[in-house]
Amino acid sequence: MDMDKKIIVGIAAAAVAVAIAVGVIAISTQPQPLASGDxxxxxxxxxxFPLYDFASNVGGDKADVSVIVPAGIEPHDWEPTPRNIADAGNADLIIYNGAGFEGWVAQLNAKNAVDTSRGIELMEGEHEEEGEAKEEGHEESALDPHIWLDPxxxxxxxxxxxxxxxxVDSANADYYRQxxxxxxAELDSLDAFIRSELSNCEKTDFIAFHNAFSYFAKRYGLTQHSVHEGLSPEGEVLPxxxxxxxxxxxxxGINIIYSEDLVDPRLANVIASEIPNGQVLVLSPxxxxxREEQEKGFGYxxxxxxxxENLKVGLKCQS
Ligand SMILES: [Zn+2]
Known part of the structure:
Protein backbone atom coordinates (compact mmCIF):
# COMPACT_ATOMS: atom_id res chain seq x y z
CA MET A 1 0.00 0.00 0.00
CA ASP A 2 2.58 2.54 1.04
CA MET A 3 4.76 1.73 -1.91
CA ASP A 4 1.79 2.13 -4.31
CA LYS A 5 0.89 5.44 -2.74
CA LYS A 6 4.41 6.78 -3.21
CA ILE A 7 4.43 5.73 -6.85
CA ILE A 8 1.04 7.30 -7.53
CA VAL A 9 1.98 10.51 -5.75
CA GLY A 10 5.19 10.53 -7.80
CA ILE A 11 3.24 10.23 -11.06
CA ALA A 12 0.86 13.00 -9.98
CA ALA A 13 3.79 15.28 -9.16
CA ALA A 14 5.33 14.55 -12.55
CA ALA A 15 2.02 15.36 -14.27
CA VAL A 16 1.87 18.71 -12.50
CA ALA A 17 5.47 19.41 -13.48
CA VAL A 18 4.67 18.64 -17.13
CA ALA A 19 1.54 20.80 -16.97
CA ILE A 20 3.58 23.74 -15.69
CA ALA A 21 6.28 23.14 -18.25
CA VAL A 22 3.82 23.36 -21.16
CA GLY A 23 2.29 26.48 -19.67
CA VAL A 24 -1.12 25.11 -18.65
CA ILE A 25 -2.31 27.48 -15.98
CA ALA A 26 -5.85 26.23 -15.36
CA ILE A 27 -4.74 23.37 -13.07
CA SER A 28 -8.35 22.85 -11.92
CA THR A 29 -9.29 21.46 -15.31
CA GLN A 30 -6.66 18.75 -14.99
CA PRO A 31 -7.93 15.30 -13.94
CA GLN A 32 -7.49 14.70 -10.23
CA PRO A 33 -4.60 12.44 -9.38
CA LEU A 34 -5.72 9.02 -8.18
CA ALA A 35 -6.25 9.23 -4.46
CA SER A 36 -5.23 5.67 -3.82
CA GLY A 37 -5.69 5.80 -0.05
CA ASP A 38 -9.33 6.80 -0.38
CA PHE A 49 -14.00 -19.17 8.37
CA PRO A 50 -13.86 -17.72 11.91
CA LEU A 51 -10.85 -15.55 11.06
CA TYR A 52 -12.61 -14.46 7.87
CA ASP A 53 -15.68 -13.45 9.86
CA PHE A 54 -13.65 -11.58 12.50
CA ALA A 55 -11.56 -9.80 9.84
CA SER A 56 -14.67 -8.83 7.85
CA ASN A 57 -16.23 -7.30 10.94
CA VAL A 58 -13.13 -5.28 11.81
CA GLY A 59 -12.17 -4.39 8.23
CA GLY A 60 -15.70 -3.29 7.29
CA ASP A 61 -15.81 -1.47 3.95
CA LYS A 62 -12.15 -0.44 4.11
CA ALA A 63 -10.91 -3.99 3.63
CA ASP A 64 -11.42 -6.49 0.86
CA VAL A 65 -11.40 -9.74 2.85
CA SER A 66 -11.30 -13.19 1.28
CA VAL A 67 -10.84 -16.65 2.73
CA ILE A 68 -8.43 -19.40 1.66
CA VAL A 69 -10.23 -22.60 2.76
CA PRO A 70 -13.41 -22.66 0.61
CA ALA A 71 -16.96 -22.85 2.06
CA GLY A 72 -18.06 -26.34 3.09
CA ILE A 73 -14.53 -27.75 3.39
CA GLU A 74 -13.17 -29.12 6.66
CA PRO A 75 -9.88 -27.24 7.20
CA HIS A 76 -7.99 -29.89 9.21
CA ASP A 77 -5.65 -31.61 6.75
CA TRP A 78 -6.42 -29.08 4.00
CA GLU A 79 -3.55 -27.83 1.82
CA PRO A 80 -3.35 -24.62 -0.25
CA THR A 81 -3.27 -24.71 -4.06
CA PRO A 82 -0.57 -22.90 -6.10
CA ARG A 83 -3.26 -20.33 -6.92
CA ASN A 84 -3.89 -19.70 -3.19
CA ILE A 85 -0.17 -19.23 -2.70
CA ALA A 86 0.07 -16.75 -5.59
CA ASP A 87 -2.96 -14.79 -4.32
CA ALA A 88 -1.55 -14.64 -0.83
CA GLY A 89 1.65 -13.09 -2.16
CA ASN A 90 -0.41 -10.15 -3.44
CA ALA A 91 -2.32 -9.56 -0.22
CA ASP A 92 -1.48 -6.69 2.11
CA LEU A 93 -2.23 -8.83 5.13
CA ILE A 94 -2.65 -12.55 5.91
CA ILE A 95 -4.64 -13.47 9.01
CA TYR A 96 -4.40 -16.95 10.46
CA ASN A 97 -5.32 -18.79 13.63
CA GLY A 98 -1.91 -20.15 14.53
CA ALA A 99 -1.16 -22.78 17.21
CA GLY A 100 -0.32 -25.22 14.40
CA PHE A 101 -3.77 -25.18 12.79
CA GLU A 102 -2.49 -23.96 9.42
CA GLY A 103 0.71 -25.94 9.04
CA TRP A 104 0.95 -24.55 5.52
CA VAL A 105 1.02 -20.84 6.40
CA ALA A 106 4.79 -20.55 5.88
CA GLN A 107 4.28 -21.46 2.19
CA LEU A 108 2.28 -18.29 1.60
CA ASN A 109 5.11 -15.71 1.41
CA ALA A 110 2.96 -13.17 3.20
CA LYS A 111 4.07 -9.53 3.15
CA ASN A 112 2.43 -9.06 6.52
CA ALA A 113 0.82 -11.71 8.67
CA VAL A 114 -1.10 -11.85 11.93
CA ASP A 115 -0.86 -14.97 14.07
CA THR A 116 -4.01 -14.54 16.17
CA SER A 117 -2.91 -17.13 18.74
CA ARG A 118 -0.07 -14.85 19.86
CA GLY A 119 -0.38 -13.79 23.46
CA ILE A 120 -2.93 -16.52 24.21
CA GLU A 121 -2.01 -19.23 26.67
CA LEU A 122 -2.39 -22.43 24.66
CA MET A 123 -3.48 -25.81 25.95
CA GLU A 124 -1.69 -29.03 25.10
CA GLY A 125 -3.62 -31.39 22.86
CA GLU A 126 -4.30 -34.82 24.31
CA HIS A 127 -2.00 -37.61 23.25
CA GLU A 128 -3.24 -39.16 20.08
CA GLU A 129 -4.14 -42.83 19.88
CA GLU A 130 -1.88 -45.16 17.97
CA GLY A 131 -4.21 -45.35 14.97
CA GLU A 132 -4.36 -41.58 14.69
CA ALA A 133 -0.67 -40.86 15.16
CA LYS A 134 -0.05 -40.50 11.44
CA GLU A 135 -2.73 -37.88 10.88
CA GLU A 136 -1.50 -34.87 8.97
CA GLY A 137 -2.15 -31.32 10.02
CA HIS A 138 -1.20 -31.61 13.64
CA GLU A 139 2.19 -33.25 13.22
CA GLU A 140 4.21 -30.12 13.93
CA SER A 141 2.35 -29.27 17.07
CA ALA A 142 0.64 -31.00 19.94
CA LEU A 143 -0.94 -27.69 20.90
CA ASP A 144 -4.71 -27.39 20.80
CA PRO A 145 -5.56 -24.76 18.15
CA HIS A 146 -9.33 -24.42 18.84
CA ILE A 147 -9.11 -21.07 20.63
CA TRP A 148 -11.86 -19.37 18.57
CA LEU A 149 -14.52 -21.51 20.27
CA ASP A 150 -13.97 -19.57 23.51
CA PRO A 151 -15.52 -16.11 22.92
CA VAL A 168 -0.86 -1.92 7.16
CA ASP A 169 -3.47 0.88 6.85
CA SER A 170 -2.82 3.43 9.56
CA ALA A 171 -4.90 6.07 7.76
CA ASN A 172 -8.01 4.16 8.81
CA ALA A 173 -6.84 3.32 12.33
CA ASP A 174 -9.81 4.97 14.06
CA TYR A 175 -12.25 3.15 11.82
CA TYR A 176 -10.72 -0.24 12.64
CA ARG A 177 -10.63 0.59 16.36
CA GLN A 178 -14.30 1.48 16.32
CA ALA A 185 -19.03 -5.82 22.58
CA GLU A 186 -20.98 -8.45 20.61
CA LEU A 187 -18.58 -11.14 21.83
CA ASP A 188 -19.09 -9.91 25.39
CA SER A 189 -22.86 -10.30 24.93
CA LEU A 190 -22.31 -13.78 23.52
CA ASP A 191 -20.22 -14.70 26.56
CA ALA A 192 -22.95 -13.38 28.89
CA PHE A 193 -25.58 -15.28 26.88
CA ILE A 194 -23.66 -18.56 27.21
CA ARG A 195 -23.16 -18.10 30.97
CA SER A 196 -26.82 -17.40 31.53
CA GLU A 197 -28.11 -20.16 29.23
CA LEU A 198 -25.85 -22.76 30.85
CA SER A 199 -26.40 -21.57 34.41
CA ASN A 200 -29.04 -24.13 35.35
CA CYS A 201 -28.20 -27.52 33.87
CA GLU A 202 -28.37 -31.04 35.22
CA LYS A 203 -25.16 -32.13 33.54
CA THR A 204 -21.69 -30.78 32.83
CA ASP A 205 -20.38 -33.62 30.61
CA PHE A 206 -20.93 -33.75 26.87
CA ILE A 207 -19.66 -35.90 24.00
CA ALA A 208 -18.38 -33.85 21.07
CA PHE A 209 -17.42 -35.39 17.75
CA HIS A 210 -13.78 -34.28 17.86
CA ASN A 211 -11.72 -32.73 20.56
CA ALA A 212 -12.47 -29.11 19.59
CA PHE A 213 -14.12 -27.71 22.72
CA SER A 214 -11.41 -27.83 25.38
CA TYR A 215 -11.08 -24.02 25.64
CA PHE A 216 -14.86 -23.63 25.55
CA ALA A 217 -15.36 -26.32 28.21
CA LYS A 218 -12.70 -24.79 30.45
CA ARG A 219 -14.26 -21.34 30.18
CA TYR A 220 -17.77 -22.52 31.09
CA GLY A 221 -16.94 -25.21 33.63
CA LEU A 222 -17.89 -28.17 31.44
CA THR A 223 -16.21 -31.51 30.76
CA GLN A 224 -15.65 -32.47 27.15
CA HIS A 225 -15.45 -36.05 25.91
CA SER A 226 -15.15 -36.78 22.20
CA VAL A 227 -15.75 -39.59 19.75
CA HIS A 228 -12.46 -38.78 18.00
CA GLU A 229 -9.93 -38.41 20.77
CA GLY A 230 -7.55 -36.50 18.51
CA LEU A 231 -7.59 -32.81 17.64
CA SER A 232 -9.00 -33.49 14.17
CA PRO A 233 -12.26 -35.10 12.99
CA GLU A 234 -10.40 -36.96 10.24
CA GLY A 235 -9.25 -40.55 10.37
CA GLU A 236 -10.67 -43.81 11.61
CA VAL A 237 -12.34 -44.41 14.96
CA LEU A 238 -11.54 -47.88 16.27
CA PRO A 239 -14.37 -50.22 17.35
CA GLY A 253 -26.72 -40.75 31.53
CA ILE A 254 -25.86 -38.88 28.35
CA ASN A 255 -28.28 -39.42 25.46
CA ILE A 256 -26.99 -36.84 22.97
CA ILE A 257 -24.05 -37.61 20.70
CA TYR A 258 -22.83 -34.48 18.93
CA SER A 259 -21.93 -34.53 15.28
CA GLU A 260 -20.51 -31.69 13.17
CA ASP A 261 -21.75 -29.79 10.16
CA LEU A 262 -18.83 -30.71 7.88
CA VAL A 263 -18.45 -34.41 8.67
CA ASP A 264 -20.36 -37.56 7.79
CA PRO A 265 -22.95 -38.04 10.59
CA ARG A 266 -23.16 -41.82 10.20
CA LEU A 267 -20.74 -42.66 12.99
CA ALA A 268 -22.58 -40.42 15.47
CA ASN A 269 -25.87 -41.98 14.31
CA VAL A 270 -24.57 -45.49 14.91
CA ILE A 271 -23.44 -44.65 18.44
CA ALA A 272 -26.68 -42.82 19.25
CA SER A 273 -28.74 -45.76 18.02
CA GLU A 274 -27.07 -48.00 20.57
CA ILE A 275 -27.50 -45.89 23.72
CA PRO A 276 -30.72 -45.36 25.69
CA ASN A 277 -32.87 -42.60 24.07
CA GLY A 278 -29.89 -41.79 21.88
CA GLN A 279 -30.10 -38.77 19.59
CA VAL A 280 -27.66 -36.83 17.38
CA LEU A 281 -27.40 -33.04 17.39
CA VAL A 282 -24.81 -30.74 15.84
CA LEU A 283 -22.16 -29.05 17.94
CA SER A 284 -20.26 -27.09 15.35
CA PRO A 285 -16.53 -26.45 15.74
CA ARG A 291 -22.66 -22.43 1.19
CA GLU A 292 -26.28 -22.15 2.24
CA GLU A 293 -25.34 -20.77 5.66
CA GLN A 294 -22.84 -18.39 4.13
CA GLU A 295 -25.48 -17.08 1.71
CA LYS A 296 -27.86 -16.51 4.64
CA GLY A 297 -25.19 -14.30 6.18
CA PHE A 298 -24.57 -16.60 9.14
CA GLY A 299 -21.53 -15.69 11.18
CA TYR A 300 -19.55 -16.94 14.12
CA GLU A 309 -29.16 -24.21 22.03
CA ASN A 310 -28.05 -27.74 21.13
CA LEU A 311 -25.77 -27.99 24.13
CA LYS A 312 -28.66 -27.09 26.42
CA VAL A 313 -30.52 -30.17 25.20
CA GLY A 314 -27.58 -32.47 25.96
CA LEU A 315 -26.82 -30.88 29.34
CA LYS A 316 -30.51 -30.84 30.25
CA CYS A 317 -30.63 -27.16 31.09
CA GLN A 318 -33.67 -25.24 32.30
CA SER A 319 -34.49 -21.94 30.68
ZN1 LIG B 1 -10.84 -29.08 14.89
Missing amino acids: TEKVKVIASF VLAKKQVESIRNGLIQ NAQQYI QRISEIKQLATSL IEGLD IEKMRQNV
Missing part, protein backbone atom coordinates in the same frame (compact mmCIF):
# COMPACT_ATOMS: atom_id res chain seq x y z
CA THR A 39 -10.56 4.33 -2.95
CA GLU A 40 -8.32 1.30 -2.77
CA LYS A 41 -9.18 -1.25 -0.11
CA VAL A 42 -6.64 -3.16 1.91
CA LYS A 43 -6.40 -6.67 0.53
CA VAL A 44 -6.78 -9.13 3.39
CA ILE A 45 -6.75 -12.91 3.20
CA ALA A 46 -7.92 -14.99 6.16
CA SER A 47 -7.07 -18.66 6.46
CA PHE A 48 -10.48 -20.15 7.37
CA VAL A 152 -13.21 -14.57 25.50
CA LEU A 153 -10.16 -15.76 23.56
CA ALA A 154 -11.88 -14.78 20.30
CA LYS A 155 -11.82 -11.19 21.60
CA LYS A 156 -8.03 -11.41 21.76
CA GLN A 157 -7.97 -12.71 18.21
CA VAL A 158 -10.08 -9.73 17.14
CA GLU A 159 -7.66 -7.35 18.87
CA SER A 160 -4.73 -8.92 17.01
CA ILE A 161 -6.61 -8.53 13.72
CA ARG A 162 -7.36 -4.87 14.54
CA ASN A 163 -3.67 -4.25 15.28
CA GLY A 164 -2.63 -5.92 12.03
CA LEU A 165 -5.04 -3.79 10.00
CA ILE A 166 -3.83 -0.61 11.69
CA GLN A 167 -0.26 -1.55 10.90
CA ASN A 179 -15.33 -1.67 14.42
CA ALA A 180 -13.24 -3.89 16.68
CA GLN A 181 -14.75 -2.30 19.77
CA GLN A 182 -18.24 -2.90 18.42
CA TYR A 183 -17.55 -6.54 17.57
CA ILE A 184 -15.85 -7.13 20.93
CA GLN A 240 -12.92 -50.27 20.86
CA ARG A 241 -13.33 -46.48 21.08
CA ILE A 242 -16.92 -46.74 19.90
CA SER A 243 -17.79 -49.18 22.68
CA GLU A 244 -15.97 -46.96 25.21
CA ILE A 245 -18.12 -44.03 24.13
CA LYS A 246 -21.30 -46.08 24.43
CA GLN A 247 -20.31 -47.13 27.94
CA LEU A 248 -19.40 -43.59 28.89
CA ALA A 249 -22.70 -42.22 27.60
CA THR A 250 -24.65 -44.88 29.46
CA SER A 251 -22.77 -44.44 32.74
CA LEU A 252 -23.10 -40.62 32.66
CA ILE A 286 -17.20 -23.55 13.32
CA GLU A 287 -14.32 -24.63 11.13
CA GLY A 288 -16.31 -23.70 8.02
CA LEU A 289 -19.86 -22.89 6.97
CA ASP A 290 -21.67 -24.58 4.16
CA ILE A 301 -21.96 -15.43 16.65
CA GLU A 302 -25.07 -17.06 15.11
CA LYS A 303 -23.25 -20.41 14.98
CA MET A 304 -22.21 -20.12 18.62
CA ARG A 305 -25.79 -19.36 19.63
CA GLN A 306 -26.98 -22.47 17.77
CA ASN A 307 -24.31 -24.49 19.56
CA VAL A 308 -25.57 -23.25 22.91
Whole structure:
Protein backbone atom coordinates (compact mmCIF):
# COMPACT_ATOMS: atom_id res chain seq x y z
CA MET A 1 0.00 0.00 0.00
CA ASP A 2 2.58 2.54 1.04
CA MET A 3 4.76 1.73 -1.91
CA ASP A 4 1.79 2.13 -4.31
CA LYS A 5 0.89 5.44 -2.74
CA LYS A 6 4.41 6.78 -3.21
CA ILE A 7 4.43 5.73 -6.85
CA ILE A 8 1.04 7.30 -7.53
CA VAL A 9 1.98 10.51 -5.75
CA GLY A 10 5.19 10.53 -7.80
CA ILE A 11 3.24 10.23 -11.06
CA ALA A 12 0.86 13.00 -9.98
CA ALA A 13 3.79 15.28 -9.16
CA ALA A 14 5.33 14.55 -12.55
CA ALA A 15 2.02 15.36 -14.27
CA VAL A 16 1.87 18.71 -12.50
CA ALA A 17 5.47 19.41 -13.48
CA VAL A 18 4.67 18.64 -17.13
CA ALA A 19 1.54 20.80 -16.97
CA ILE A 20 3.58 23.74 -15.69
CA ALA A 21 6.28 23.14 -18.25
CA VAL A 22 3.82 23.36 -21.16
CA GLY A 23 2.29 26.48 -19.67
CA VAL A 24 -1.12 25.11 -18.65
CA ILE A 25 -2.31 27.48 -15.98
CA ALA A 26 -5.85 26.23 -15.36
CA ILE A 27 -4.74 23.37 -13.07
CA SER A 28 -8.35 22.85 -11.92
CA THR A 29 -9.29 21.46 -15.31
CA GLN A 30 -6.66 18.75 -14.99
CA PRO A 31 -7.93 15.30 -13.94
CA GLN A 32 -7.49 14.70 -10.23
CA PRO A 33 -4.60 12.44 -9.38
CA LEU A 34 -5.72 9.02 -8.18
CA ALA A 35 -6.25 9.23 -4.46
CA SER A 36 -5.23 5.67 -3.82
CA GLY A 37 -5.69 5.80 -0.05
CA ASP A 38 -9.33 6.80 -0.38
CA THR A 39 -10.56 4.33 -2.95
CA GLU A 40 -8.32 1.30 -2.77
CA LYS A 41 -9.18 -1.25 -0.11
CA VAL A 42 -6.64 -3.16 1.91
CA LYS A 43 -6.40 -6.67 0.53
CA VAL A 44 -6.78 -9.13 3.39
CA ILE A 45 -6.75 -12.91 3.20
CA ALA A 46 -7.92 -14.99 6.16
CA SER A 47 -7.07 -18.66 6.46
CA PHE A 48 -10.48 -20.15 7.37
CA PHE A 49 -14.00 -19.17 8.37
CA PRO A 50 -13.86 -17.72 11.91
CA LEU A 51 -10.85 -15.55 11.06
CA TYR A 52 -12.61 -14.46 7.87
CA ASP A 53 -15.68 -13.45 9.86
CA PHE A 54 -13.65 -11.58 12.50
CA ALA A 55 -11.56 -9.80 9.84
CA SER A 56 -14.67 -8.83 7.85
CA ASN A 57 -16.23 -7.30 10.94
CA VAL A 58 -13.13 -5.28 11.81
CA GLY A 59 -12.17 -4.39 8.23
CA GLY A 60 -15.70 -3.29 7.29
CA ASP A 61 -15.81 -1.47 3.95
CA LYS A 62 -12.15 -0.44 4.11
CA ALA A 63 -10.91 -3.99 3.63
CA ASP A 64 -11.42 -6.49 0.86
CA VAL A 65 -11.40 -9.74 2.85
CA SER A 66 -11.30 -13.19 1.28
CA VAL A 67 -10.84 -16.65 2.73
CA ILE A 68 -8.43 -19.40 1.66
CA VAL A 69 -10.23 -22.60 2.76
CA PRO A 70 -13.41 -22.66 0.61
CA ALA A 71 -16.96 -22.85 2.06
CA GLY A 72 -18.06 -26.34 3.09
CA ILE A 73 -14.53 -27.75 3.39
CA GLU A 74 -13.17 -29.12 6.66
CA PRO A 75 -9.88 -27.24 7.20
CA HIS A 76 -7.99 -29.89 9.21
CA ASP A 77 -5.65 -31.61 6.75
CA TRP A 78 -6.42 -29.08 4.00
CA GLU A 79 -3.55 -27.83 1.82
CA PRO A 80 -3.35 -24.62 -0.25
CA THR A 81 -3.27 -24.71 -4.06
CA PRO A 82 -0.57 -22.90 -6.10
CA ARG A 83 -3.26 -20.33 -6.92
CA ASN A 84 -3.89 -19.70 -3.19
CA ILE A 85 -0.17 -19.23 -2.70
CA ALA A 86 0.07 -16.75 -5.59
CA ASP A 87 -2.96 -14.79 -4.32
CA ALA A 88 -1.55 -14.64 -0.83
CA GLY A 89 1.65 -13.09 -2.16
CA ASN A 90 -0.41 -10.15 -3.44
CA ALA A 91 -2.32 -9.56 -0.22
CA ASP A 92 -1.48 -6.69 2.11
CA LEU A 93 -2.23 -8.83 5.13
CA ILE A 94 -2.65 -12.55 5.91
CA ILE A 95 -4.64 -13.47 9.01
CA TYR A 96 -4.40 -16.95 10.46
CA ASN A 97 -5.32 -18.79 13.63
CA GLY A 98 -1.91 -20.15 14.53
CA ALA A 99 -1.16 -22.78 17.21
CA GLY A 100 -0.32 -25.22 14.40
CA PHE A 101 -3.77 -25.18 12.79
CA GLU A 102 -2.49 -23.96 9.42
CA GLY A 103 0.71 -25.94 9.04
CA TRP A 104 0.95 -24.55 5.52
CA VAL A 105 1.02 -20.84 6.40
CA ALA A 106 4.79 -20.55 5.88
CA GLN A 107 4.28 -21.46 2.19
CA LEU A 108 2.28 -18.29 1.60
CA ASN A 109 5.11 -15.71 1.41
CA ALA A 110 2.96 -13.17 3.20
CA LYS A 111 4.07 -9.53 3.15
CA ASN A 112 2.43 -9.06 6.52
CA ALA A 113 0.82 -11.71 8.67
CA VAL A 114 -1.10 -11.85 11.93
CA ASP A 115 -0.86 -14.97 14.07
CA THR A 116 -4.01 -14.54 16.17
CA SER A 117 -2.91 -17.13 18.74
CA ARG A 118 -0.07 -14.85 19.86
CA GLY A 119 -0.38 -13.79 23.46
CA ILE A 120 -2.93 -16.52 24.21
CA GLU A 121 -2.01 -19.23 26.67
CA LEU A 122 -2.39 -22.43 24.66
CA MET A 123 -3.48 -25.81 25.95
CA GLU A 124 -1.69 -29.03 25.10
CA GLY A 125 -3.62 -31.39 22.86
CA GLU A 126 -4.30 -34.82 24.31
CA HIS A 127 -2.00 -37.61 23.25
CA GLU A 128 -3.24 -39.16 20.08
CA GLU A 129 -4.14 -42.83 19.88
CA GLU A 130 -1.88 -45.16 17.97
CA GLY A 131 -4.21 -45.35 14.97
CA GLU A 132 -4.36 -41.58 14.69
CA ALA A 133 -0.67 -40.86 15.16
CA LYS A 134 -0.05 -40.50 11.44
CA GLU A 135 -2.73 -37.88 10.88
CA GLU A 136 -1.50 -34.87 8.97
CA GLY A 137 -2.15 -31.32 10.02
CA HIS A 138 -1.20 -31.61 13.64
CA GLU A 139 2.19 -33.25 13.22
CA GLU A 140 4.21 -30.12 13.93
CA SER A 141 2.35 -29.27 17.07
CA ALA A 142 0.64 -31.00 19.94
CA LEU A 143 -0.94 -27.69 20.90
CA ASP A 144 -4.71 -27.39 20.80
CA PRO A 145 -5.56 -24.76 18.15
CA HIS A 146 -9.33 -24.42 18.84
CA ILE A 147 -9.11 -21.07 20.63
CA TRP A 148 -11.86 -19.37 18.57
CA LEU A 149 -14.52 -21.51 20.27
CA ASP A 150 -13.97 -19.57 23.51
CA PRO A 151 -15.52 -16.11 22.92
CA VAL A 152 -13.21 -14.57 25.50
CA LEU A 153 -10.16 -15.76 23.56
CA ALA A 154 -11.88 -14.78 20.30
CA LYS A 155 -11.82 -11.19 21.60
CA LYS A 156 -8.03 -11.41 21.76
CA GLN A 157 -7.97 -12.71 18.21
CA VAL A 158 -10.08 -9.73 17.14
CA GLU A 159 -7.66 -7.35 18.87
CA SER A 160 -4.73 -8.92 17.01
CA ILE A 161 -6.61 -8.53 13.72
CA ARG A 162 -7.36 -4.87 14.54
CA ASN A 163 -3.67 -4.25 15.28
CA GLY A 164 -2.63 -5.92 12.03
CA LEU A 165 -5.04 -3.79 10.00
CA ILE A 166 -3.83 -0.61 11.69
CA GLN A 167 -0.26 -1.55 10.90
CA VAL A 168 -0.86 -1.92 7.16
CA ASP A 169 -3.47 0.88 6.85
CA SER A 170 -2.82 3.43 9.56
CA ALA A 171 -4.90 6.07 7.76
CA ASN A 172 -8.01 4.16 8.81
CA ALA A 173 -6.84 3.32 12.33
CA ASP A 174 -9.81 4.97 14.06
CA TYR A 175 -12.25 3.15 11.82
CA TYR A 176 -10.72 -0.24 12.64
CA ARG A 177 -10.63 0.59 16.36
CA GLN A 178 -14.30 1.48 16.32
CA ASN A 179 -15.33 -1.67 14.42
CA ALA A 180 -13.24 -3.89 16.68
CA GLN A 181 -14.75 -2.30 19.77
CA GLN A 182 -18.24 -2.90 18.42
CA TYR A 183 -17.55 -6.54 17.57
CA ILE A 184 -15.85 -7.13 20.93
CA ALA A 185 -19.03 -5.82 22.58
CA GLU A 186 -20.98 -8.45 20.61
CA LEU A 187 -18.58 -11.14 21.83
CA ASP A 188 -19.09 -9.91 25.39
CA SER A 189 -22.86 -10.30 24.93
CA LEU A 190 -22.31 -13.78 23.52
CA ASP A 191 -20.22 -14.70 26.56
CA ALA A 192 -22.95 -13.38 28.89
CA PHE A 193 -25.58 -15.28 26.88
CA ILE A 194 -23.66 -18.56 27.21
CA ARG A 195 -23.16 -18.10 30.97
CA SER A 196 -26.82 -17.40 31.53
CA GLU A 197 -28.11 -20.16 29.23
CA LEU A 198 -25.85 -22.76 30.85
CA SER A 199 -26.40 -21.57 34.41
CA ASN A 200 -29.04 -24.13 35.35
CA CYS A 201 -28.20 -27.52 33.87
CA GLU A 202 -28.37 -31.04 35.22
CA LYS A 203 -25.16 -32.13 33.54
CA THR A 204 -21.69 -30.78 32.83
CA ASP A 205 -20.38 -33.62 30.61
CA PHE A 206 -20.93 -33.75 26.87
CA ILE A 207 -19.66 -35.90 24.00
CA ALA A 208 -18.38 -33.85 21.07
CA PHE A 209 -17.42 -35.39 17.75
CA HIS A 210 -13.78 -34.28 17.86
CA ASN A 211 -11.72 -32.73 20.56
CA ALA A 212 -12.47 -29.11 19.59
CA PHE A 213 -14.12 -27.71 22.72
CA SER A 214 -11.41 -27.83 25.38
CA TYR A 215 -11.08 -24.02 25.64
CA PHE A 216 -14.86 -23.63 25.55
CA ALA A 217 -15.36 -26.32 28.21
CA LYS A 218 -12.70 -24.79 30.45
CA ARG A 219 -14.26 -21.34 30.18
CA TYR A 220 -17.77 -22.52 31.09
CA GLY A 221 -16.94 -25.21 33.63
CA LEU A 222 -17.89 -28.17 31.44
CA THR A 223 -16.21 -31.51 30.76
CA GLN A 224 -15.65 -32.47 27.15
CA HIS A 225 -15.45 -36.05 25.91
CA SER A 226 -15.15 -36.78 22.20
CA VAL A 227 -15.75 -39.59 19.75
CA HIS A 228 -12.46 -38.78 18.00
CA GLU A 229 -9.93 -38.41 20.77
CA GLY A 230 -7.55 -36.50 18.51
CA LEU A 231 -7.59 -32.81 17.64
CA SER A 232 -9.00 -33.49 14.17
CA PRO A 233 -12.26 -35.10 12.99
CA GLU A 234 -10.40 -36.96 10.24
CA GLY A 235 -9.25 -40.55 10.37
CA GLU A 236 -10.67 -43.81 11.61
CA VAL A 237 -12.34 -44.41 14.96
CA LEU A 238 -11.54 -47.88 16.27
CA PRO A 239 -14.37 -50.22 17.35
CA GLN A 240 -12.92 -50.27 20.86
CA ARG A 241 -13.33 -46.48 21.08
CA ILE A 242 -16.92 -46.74 19.90
CA SER A 243 -17.79 -49.18 22.68
CA GLU A 244 -15.97 -46.96 25.21
CA ILE A 245 -18.12 -44.03 24.13
CA LYS A 246 -21.30 -46.08 24.43
CA GLN A 247 -20.31 -47.13 27.94
CA LEU A 248 -19.40 -43.59 28.89
CA ALA A 249 -22.70 -42.22 27.60
CA THR A 250 -24.65 -44.88 29.46
CA SER A 251 -22.77 -44.44 32.74
CA LEU A 252 -23.10 -40.62 32.66
CA GLY A 253 -26.72 -40.75 31.53
CA ILE A 254 -25.86 -38.88 28.35
CA ASN A 255 -28.28 -39.42 25.46
CA ILE A 256 -26.99 -36.84 22.97
CA ILE A 257 -24.05 -37.61 20.70
CA TYR A 258 -22.83 -34.48 18.93
CA SER A 259 -21.93 -34.53 15.28
CA GLU A 260 -20.51 -31.69 13.17
CA ASP A 261 -21.75 -29.79 10.16
CA LEU A 262 -18.83 -30.71 7.88
CA VAL A 263 -18.45 -34.41 8.67
CA ASP A 264 -20.36 -37.56 7.79
CA PRO A 265 -22.95 -38.04 10.59
CA ARG A 266 -23.16 -41.82 10.20
CA LEU A 267 -20.74 -42.66 12.99
CA ALA A 268 -22.58 -40.42 15.47
CA ASN A 269 -25.87 -41.98 14.31
CA VAL A 270 -24.57 -45.49 14.91
CA ILE A 271 -23.44 -44.65 18.44
CA ALA A 272 -26.68 -42.82 19.25
CA SER A 273 -28.74 -45.76 18.02
CA GLU A 274 -27.07 -48.00 20.57
CA ILE A 275 -27.50 -45.89 23.72
CA PRO A 276 -30.72 -45.36 25.69
CA ASN A 277 -32.87 -42.60 24.07
CA GLY A 278 -29.89 -41.79 21.88
CA GLN A 279 -30.10 -38.77 19.59
CA VAL A 280 -27.66 -36.83 17.38
CA LEU A 281 -27.40 -33.04 17.39
CA VAL A 282 -24.81 -30.74 15.84
CA LEU A 283 -22.16 -29.05 17.94
CA SER A 284 -20.26 -27.09 15.35
CA PRO A 285 -16.53 -26.45 15.74
CA ILE A 286 -17.20 -23.55 13.32
CA GLU A 287 -14.32 -24.63 11.13
CA GLY A 288 -16.31 -23.70 8.02
CA LEU A 289 -19.86 -22.89 6.97
CA ASP A 290 -21.67 -24.58 4.16
CA ARG A 291 -22.66 -22.43 1.19
CA GLU A 292 -26.28 -22.15 2.24
CA GLU A 293 -25.34 -20.77 5.66
CA GLN A 294 -22.84 -18.39 4.13
CA GLU A 295 -25.48 -17.08 1.71
CA LYS A 296 -27.86 -16.51 4.64
CA GLY A 297 -25.19 -14.30 6.18
CA PHE A 298 -24.57 -16.60 9.14
CA GLY A 299 -21.53 -15.69 11.18
CA TYR A 300 -19.55 -16.94 14.12
CA ILE A 301 -21.96 -15.43 16.65
CA GLU A 302 -25.07 -17.06 15.11
CA LYS A 303 -23.25 -20.41 14.98
CA MET A 304 -22.21 -20.12 18.62
CA ARG A 305 -25.79 -19.36 19.63
CA GLN A 306 -26.98 -22.47 17.77
CA ASN A 307 -24.31 -24.49 19.56
CA VAL A 308 -25.57 -23.25 22.91
CA GLU A 309 -29.16 -24.21 22.03
CA ASN A 310 -28.05 -27.74 21.13
CA LEU A 311 -25.77 -27.99 24.13
CA LYS A 312 -28.66 -27.09 26.42
CA VAL A 313 -30.52 -30.17 25.20
CA GLY A 314 -27.58 -32.47 25.96
CA LEU A 315 -26.82 -30.88 29.34
CA LYS A 316 -30.51 -30.84 30.25
CA CYS A 317 -30.63 -27.16 31.09
CA GLN A 318 -33.67 -25.24 32.30
CA SER A 319 -34.49 -21.94 30.68
ZN1 LIG B 1 -10.84 -29.08 14.89
